[in-house]
Amino acid sequence: xxxxxxxxxxxxxxxxxxxxxxxxxxxxxxxxxxxxxxxxxxxxxxxxxxxxxxxxxxxxxxxxxxxxxxxxxxxxxxxxxxxxxxxxxxxxxxxxxxxxxxxxxxxxxxxxxxxxxxxxxxxxxxxxxxxxxxxxxxxxxxxxxxxxxxxxxxxxxxxxxxxxxxxxxxxxxxxxxxxxxxxxxxxxxxxxxxxxxxxxxxxxxxxxxxxxxxxxxxxxxxxxxxxxxxxxxxxxxxxxxxxxxxxxxxxxxx
Amino acid sequence: xxxxxxxxxxxxxxxxxxxxxxxxxxxxxxxxxxxxxxxxxxxxxxxxxxxxxxxxxxxxxxxxxxxxxxxxxxxxxxxxxxxxxxxxxxxxxxxxxxxxxxxxxxxxxxxxxxxxxxxxxxxxxxxxxxxxxxxxxxxxxxxxxxxxxxxxxxxxxxxxxxxxxxxxxxxxxxxxxxxxxxxxxxxxxxxxxxxxxxxxxxxxxxxxxxxxxxxxxxxxx
Numbered sequence: 001x002x003x004x005x006x007x008x009x010x011x012x013x014x015x016x017x018x019x020x021x022x023x024x025x026x027x028x029x030x031x032x033x034x035x036x037x038x039x040x041x042x043x044x045x046x047x048x049x050x051x052x053x054x055x056x057x058x059x060x061x062x063x064x065x066x067x068x069x070x071x072x073x074x075x076x077x078x079x080x081x082x083x084x085x086x087x088x089x090x091x092x093x094x095x096x097x098x099x100x101x102x103x104x105x106x107x108x109x110x111x112x113x114x115x116x117x118x119x120x121x122x123x124x125x126x127x128x129x130x131x132x133x134x135x136x137x138x139x140x141x142x143x144x145x146x147x148x149x150x151x152x153x154x155x156x157x158x159x160x161x162x163x164x165x166x167x168x169x170x171x172x173x174x175x176x177x178x179x180x181x182x183x184x185x186x187x188x189x190x191x192x193x194x195x196x197x198x199x200x201x202x203x204x205x206x207x208x209x210x211x212x213x214x215x216x217x218x219x220x221x222x223x224x225x226x227x228x229x230x231x232x233x234x235x236x237x238x239x240x241x242x243x244x245x246x247x248x249x250x251x252x253x254x
Numbered sequence: 255x256x257x258x259x260x261x262x263x264x265x266x267x268x269x270x271x272x273x274x275x276x277x278x279x280x281x282x283x284x285x286x287x288x289x290x291x292x293x294x295x296x297x298x299x300x301x302x303x304x305x306x307x308x309x310x311x312x313x314x315x316x317x318x319x320x321x322x323x324x325x326x327x328x329x330x331x332x333x334x335x336x337x338x339x340x341x342x343x344x345x346x347x348x349x350x351x352x353x354x355x356x357x358x359x360x361x362x363x364x365x366x367x368x369x370x371x372x373x374x375x376x377x378x379x380x381x382x383x384x385x386x387x388x389x390x391x392x393x394x395x396x397x398x399x400x401x402x403x404x405x406x407x408x409x410x411x412x413x414x415x416x417x418x419x420x421x422x423x424x425x426x427x428x429x430x431x432x433x434x435x436x437x438x439x440x441x442x443x444x445x446x447x448x449x450x451x452x453x454x455x456x457x458x459x460x461x462x463x464x465x466x467x468x469x470x471x472x473x474x475x
Contacts, residue, residue, distance in 0.1 A: 002356050003349035007424075008289055009475075016342070020281065034329060035314075036336050037307050039274035059335060063328070101453045104432055114295040114371075114468050115283050117275040121431040123473060126278045142475075187457075191425040192439030192448060195455040203427050203475060210457065214425040225440055232445060 008207045014200050018146035019055035020125040024069040024133040026050075027060070051132050054150065061155050068155045071130075072137035074148050076161050079168035081138055086175045095176060095197030099130050099139045124200070145173060145201040180206060189217040189225065273307065280304055280340075282473050284347040289474040291424040291460050293354045293362060294467070296374045304344060311337055351377065359385050360408050360417045422461040427475050430454045434471040437462040 009017070020038075027044035034041045042050050049069060052060070060066035072078050085096045106119045122128075124142035129135050131147050141147065148169045156162040180202060187193060191214045195203070218225070279300050286294055315333050318326050355362055355377060363381055366373050373381065389407060397405050409416045434450040437458065450456070450472065456463075466472040 001349065002353035003346065004353070005288075005350075007291060009285065013288070013346075016339075017281070017285070019339075020277075031328075034332060036333070037273065037304075037311055037340050038277040038336065039271045055335065055339065056332060059332065065328075098453075098455075101431070104452070108432075108470070112470070113297065113299065115279045115297040115300055115470065117272065117279040117300060119470075120275050120279050120282075121470065122270075122278055123282075123429060123431060126274075126281070188441055190439045190441040191457050191459050192441070192446070193457040194448075195427070195457060196453075198455060200475065207427065211425050214457070215421070215423075218423060228445075229440070 008211065009204055011201065011204050014143075014204045015146055015150075017125050018143035018150070018200065019053065019058070021054045021131045021141070021143055021147055022051045022128065023054050023057045023071070023131050023147070023151075024049045025052045025057045025060060026067045026069055027065065028067065029065045031060075031065070049133065051128075054131070054147065058150065058154050061158075067158050068151060069133050070151055070155075070159055070165075071132060071135040071141075071147075073135060073140060073144070074131075074151065074165060074169075075137075075159075076164045076168060078137045079165060079172060082140060083168060083172050083175065086172065086179070092179075095179065095195075097139055098197045098199075099127065099136055099141050102127065140197070140199065143200050145169070145199055176202065177205075184210065184213075187214060187217075189214065189221045272303075276300060276303055280343055280347070284343050284350070286467060286474045287347055287350045289426060290464075290467070291426075292420045292422065292464065293351060293372060295369075295371045296351075296377065298371075298374060301344070301374075304340065308337065308340055308344070352380070354420070355381050356384075358418050358420055359388075361419045364417070422459075422464070424460050425457055426460045426463065428456055428458060428463050428467070428472050429475050430456065430466075430472050432471040434463075434466040434469075 025044070026049050027046045029044065029046065031044040033043040038053070041052060041056070044050055044066070057066065057068050061068055073082065082096050085091055102122055105121050108119050112119060124130060127141070130141035131143075135141065148165070152159070152162055152166050152169070159165055176198075180198065183193070183195075184206075187210065279297070283294075283297055283300065311333065315330065315337065318330050318333070355373070359381055362373065363385060366378060366381075392407070393405075397407075407416065430450045430452055433452050436447045436449050439446050439448055439458070439462070448456075450463075450466070455475070463472045463474075467474060
């Protein structure tokens with residue numbers, strides 16, 4: 001009954017997540033709007049492009065009821081541009097920037113429950129324009145690798161140059177993976193690494209290695225860290241200049 | 255109720271329907287629970303709303319199946335596919351929680367004495383009766399033959415606690431949804447402060463982002 005998986009999403013769970021991304025569908029058949037659990041869908045009227053979640057788009061595609069319009073970044077032009085950025089020596093240290101988050105959802109008062117959906121901030125895979133035709137051409141969305149892979153597998157005939165896109169996607173993946181591995185040189189027991197621009201599947205791929213390493217290093221360094229923490233706490237107290245013998249005595253008892 | 259909420263939402267502002275927001279919230283709940291080492295509070299209203307809708311959707315599907323209209327066949331496939339996706343989310347979410355409850359039962363039993371929102375009533379019931387069964391079994395099979403002083407399962411004598419706890423310092427991947435101030439990073443040589451800025455992706459210790467995650471300023475990925 002209990003889930004036998006260790007913490008951290010598996011590759012197929014990341015795939016499940018990416019299927020909630022919205023893509024642009026060009027219907028070949030009419031379909032009225034549906035009242036789905038995740039919100040209403042727009043009615044399909046050929047040939048007007050309509051945004052739909054990827055899982056539904058793939059279902060329609062398989063039954064030849066619709067075509068999928070690939071997002072602008074998932075094209076030879078878009079991907080070569082991003083590939084150039086990734087391989088440029090001036091930007092060798094960073095990943096190409098990810099798409100921007102939408103503005104924050106209203107003001108929070110501070111007493112809302114955990115995950116109260118009154119003021120919930122949207123994040124991938126629920127951004128409105130990350131994989132639709134309105135998506136930025138020069139930024140990869142969080143689920144770029146998964147969306148690209150699924151579209152190339154199930155809707156290859158909707159691309160102008162599927163082979164070119166596939167090749168670029170593979171190149172991009174290799175360039176970014178080697179960058180990610182190089183970046184882990186800075187890892188130490190404290191964790192604290194900024195990973196802006198890294199995608200969902202890439203995180204799933206390195207999670208086991210990174211998590212294991214950081215936690216392992218931390219366990220080895222535990223005693224050193226504890227003694228440093230104590231020393232720093234002491235320094236702070238002395239810095240305030242207010243610690244008397246009595247205070248130290250109290251601390252000892254804690 | 256949902257319909258009214260949806261209408262109100264559409265009138266007041268160009269906002270997203272409540273159902274879509276709940277899907278985002280449920281997905282976040284699932285990912286957070288799957289990736290964090292510790293148990294997060296149980297989002298009762300959210301799960302209740304989702305389960306209500308799932309029940310209604312099943313009724314709708316049954317009605318459509320009854321009409322046997324060949325045209326509605328495809329609609330039915332879509333509705334059922336989506337229903338299965340929702341059921342998977344809820345099930346995986348609950349199972350991830352049960353896995354943690356099973357792993358650290360005594361720790362969470364002690365925590366629920368002070369924090370009632372941590373477990374749902376059903377989870378509490380499960381925890382209590384599972385623990386009762388386990389300790390009865392341990393007592394019956396071997397603990398009763400031990401000396402009195404060694405029979406406890408939650409001994410904290412001698413400065414060492416028998417109660418297992420989740421490791422708060424585990425590294426987690428997270429995304430900052432709102433500027434969440436600074437957190438301390440204990441490096442090998444020095445302690446540094448970093449700013450959590452909206453849109454950033456970080457590898458940090460769970461203890462550093464736990465509060466921000468519960469507040470909703472940070473989500474795990």
